[in-house]
Amino acid sequence: MRARLSQVAFDLFLREGFEKVTVGDLATAAGVSRSTFLRYFGSKEEAVLTAFDAHGRQVAAAVRDRPAAEDDWTALRRALDAVVGHYRSDPESALAMTRLVRETPALCARQLEKQHGWRPALAQALAERAGSARPVTVALTVRAAAALDCLNVALDHWTASDGRLDLEGLLDEAFAALGPDSRMVG
Amino acid sequence: MRARLSQVAFDLFLREGFEKVTVGDLATAAGVSRSTFLRYFGSKEEAVLTAFDAHGRQVAAAVRDRPAAEDDWTALRRALDAVVGHYRSDPESALAMTRLVRETPALCARQLEKQHGWRPALAQALAERAGSARPVTVALTVRAAAALDCLNVALDHWTASDGRLDLEGLLDEAFAALGPDSRMVG
DNA sequence: CCAAGTATGAAACTCAGTGTTAGAGTAGAC
DNA sequence: GTCTACTCTAACACTGAGTTTCATACTTGG
Numbered sequence: 001m002r003a004r005l006s007q008v009a010f011d012l013f014l015r016e017g018f019e020k021v022t023v024g025d026l027a028t029a030a031g032v033s034r035s036t037f038l039r040y041f042g043s044k045e046e047a048v049l050t051a052f053d054a055h056g057r058q059v060a061a062a063v064r065d066r067p068a069a070e071d072d073w074t075a076l077r078r079a080l081d082a083v084v085g086h087y088r089s090d091p092e093s094a095l096a097m098t099r100l101v102r103e104t105p106a107l108c109a110r111q112l113e114k115q116h117g118w119r120p121a122l123a124q125a126l127a128e129r130a131g132s133a134r135p136v137t138v139a140l141t142v143r144a145a146a147a148l149d150c151l152n153v154a155l156d157h158w159t160a161s162d163g164r165l166d167l168e169g170l171l172d173e174a175f176a177a178l179g180p181d182s183r184m185v186g
Numbered sequence: 187m188r189a190r191l192s193q194v195a196f197d198l199f200l201r202e203g204f205e206k207v208t209v210g211d212l213a214t215a216a217g218v219s220r221s222t223f224l225r226y227f228g229s230k231e232e233a234v235l236t237a238f239d240a241h242g243r244q245v246a247a248a249v250r251d252r253p254a255a256e257d258d259w260t261a262l263r264r265a266l267d268a269v270v271g272h273y274r275s276d277p278e279s280a281l282a283m284t285r286l287v288r289e290t291p292a293l294c295a296r297q298l299e300k301q302h303g304w305r306p307a308l309a310q311a312l313a314e315r316a317g318s319a320r321p322v323t324v325a326l327t328v329r330a331a332a333a334l335d336c337l338n339v340a341l342d343h344w345t346a347s348d349g350r351l352d353l354e355g356l357l358d359e360a361f362a363a364l365g366p367d368s369r370m371v372g
Numbered sequence: 373c374c375a376a377g378t379a380t381g382a383a384a385c386t387c388a389g390t391g392t393t394a395g396a397g398t399a400g401a402c
Numbered sequence: 403g404t405c406t407a408c409t410c411t412a413a414c415a416c417t418g419a420g421t422t423t424c425a426t427a428c429t430t431g432g
Contacts, residue, residue, distance in 0.1 A: 022387065033412045038389070073370040109299040113291075116298055134372070138339055138356060139363030145335035146328075146364055153327045170324060177325030178332055178364050184259040186320070187379095208418060219381045224420065 002040050002050070005030050009047035014096060018044070018104040045110040051097060052111065056118035058082045063125040072126055072140065076147035077175045083151065084167055087158075095163045098155060115152070119144050150174035188226050188236070191216050195233035200282060204230070204290040231296040237283060238297065242304035244268045249311040258312055258326065262333035263361045269337060270353055273344075281349045284341055301338070305330050336360035 008030040012021050023044055027037040041047040062079035070078075087094045101107045120136075122144035127134040134140070154170035176182060194216040198207050209230055213223040227233040248265035256264075273280045287293045306322075308330035313320045320326070340356035362368060 023389085024387085035413070036411055039411085043389075071370040105299075108302075109295055112298045112302055113295045116294075137363075137372075138343055138359045139368075139372070141339045141342075142332075142336055142360045142363045143370070145339060146332040149331035149335060150328055153324055153331060156327075157324055173324045174328045177328045180366060180368055180370055182325075182366055184257040184329070184366050186323075186325070209420085210418085221382075222380055225380085229420075 005032070005037060005040055006047050006050055009041075009044075010051075010097070010100075013048060013100060013104075018048075018100070018107060043110075045107055048097075048100065048107060049110055049114055052114060055083050055086070056115070056121060059118070060121045060125040063122065064129055066129060068129055068132055071180075072143050073147075073175065073179050075126070075129065076122075076143060077150075077171070080147065080151055080171060084171060087155075087167055091163050095159065098159045102156070102159060115148050118148065122147070146178055147175075150178070191218070191223060191226055192233050192236055195227075195230075196237075196283070196286075199234060199286060199290075204234075204286070204293060229296075231293050234283075234286065234293060235296055235300055238300060241269050241272070242301070242307060245304070246307045246311040249308065250315055252315060254315055254318055257366075258329050259333075259361065259365050261312070261315065262308075262329060263336075263357070266333065266337055266357060270357060273341075273353055277349050281345065284345045288342070288345060301334050304334065308333070332364055333361075336364070 005026075009021075009026050012026060012029055016025075021044075023037055024034050026044070026047065027034045030037065037047075041050065059079050059082060062082045063075055066075035066078055101111055119141065123136050123141040126140045126144060127136045150171060151174075154167060154174045157170050158165055158167045191212070195207075195212050198212060198215055202211075207230075209223055210220050212230070212233065213220045216223065223233075227236065245265050245268060248268045249261055252261035252264055287297055305327065309322050309327040312326045312330060313322045336357060337360075340353060340360045343356050344351055344353045
């Protein structure tokens with residue numbers, strides 16, 4: 001049901017624009033009452049962004065699976081392959097979704113908020129990686145945040161290029177801009 | 187007038203809590219009409235967050251003033267001294283403000299949005315630093331974003347410590363976690 | 373004095389989001 | 403079978419944000 005409602009919302013938002021569509025419209029289109037719609041999704045935005053819910057958990061889980069010997073930055077980069085895979089598997093709708101989110105201020109804001117919520121979990125995952133029980137430090141938190149920024153910046157460019165640029169390559173480029181091998185110039 | 191309204195709002199939010207206070211309450215407390223209040227600030231949140239408006243511009247300006255020979259990461263770190271100075275000059279109210287923002291989901295979200303808006307300007311400043319006309323690349327954007335994360339993480343810890351930890355030191359620590367000298371471990 | 377712009381206020385409106393209540397369907401206990 | 407408890411849904415009322423429209427001062431330059 002949740003999935004169906006989410007799909008209806010996505011379609012309607014694409015067709016009419018996020019602001020034009022009211023919660024009532026969504027409910028009608030999905031054949032449920034306004035109340036029901038709002039019980040499934042706390043807000044209009046959530047109906048779209050629920051599609052990203054899995055990403056945060058997946059990346060954190062992927063980080064935990066990286067070998068303990070690996071440095072944090074590499075572990076984060078590799079963990080993001082999970083997300084990249086998602087975009088590669090269905091570039092069409094991924095592009096439409098990303099575009100919708102970036103072009104709608106309300107959605108963009110909510111997604112920032114959502115990703116902000118991933119940060120502690122990601123830092124925690126870094127700390128607990130491979131059984132080691134490191135404390136969550138400033139350094140780990142900053143790296144988690146920076147990795148998410150890399151993803152976002154790469155996605156921005158990927159979307160701006162209509163999906164023509166290679167997401168993998170953009171992400172590598174973004175990570176290289178901050179890594180230990182970067183000279184932080186140019 | 188704007189400054190006065192903002193002050194009234196800040197005080198009332200601190201005293202009663204952001205959600206409890208309606209725009210009508212703010213207007214009454216400030217002795218203006220609801221309409222007037224909402225014409226000065228597009229939203230309730232903006233009445234508080236307008237205090238941060240200068241920061242974005244200041245950091246970008248500070249980046250432009252850094253020597254061209256300096257690497258990006260150092261330039262960003264030094265540019266953030268402008269913001270740090272703001273917190274050092276009035277730690278009391280800065281702490282109260284930061285706490286209010288972090289503890290109020292609506293405010294936190296809006297501030298993320300606001301800082302997100304700084305990113306392009308900051309990347310642009312990096313690119314144009316000291317007259318050089320470099321294009322805005324993925325690398326520059328990522329560094330700008332990461333620097334803002336460093337500020338946020340440092341502020342989080344500073345706030346959590348009731349202002350007892352040294353903000354300057356926390357920021358250095360955050361920057362060191364990503365810099366060229368970092369081994370990205372621990 | 374006048375005219376044009378500007379700051380304010382009043383009121384009506386749309387819509388998001390919350391809470392409450394009540395009915396319909398379902399599953400298990402006995 | 404039926405009573406009970408639980409869940410899903412609809413209907414409805416309510417608060418409050420934010421927008422728009424219109425009217426009324428209050429400047430300020432000519």
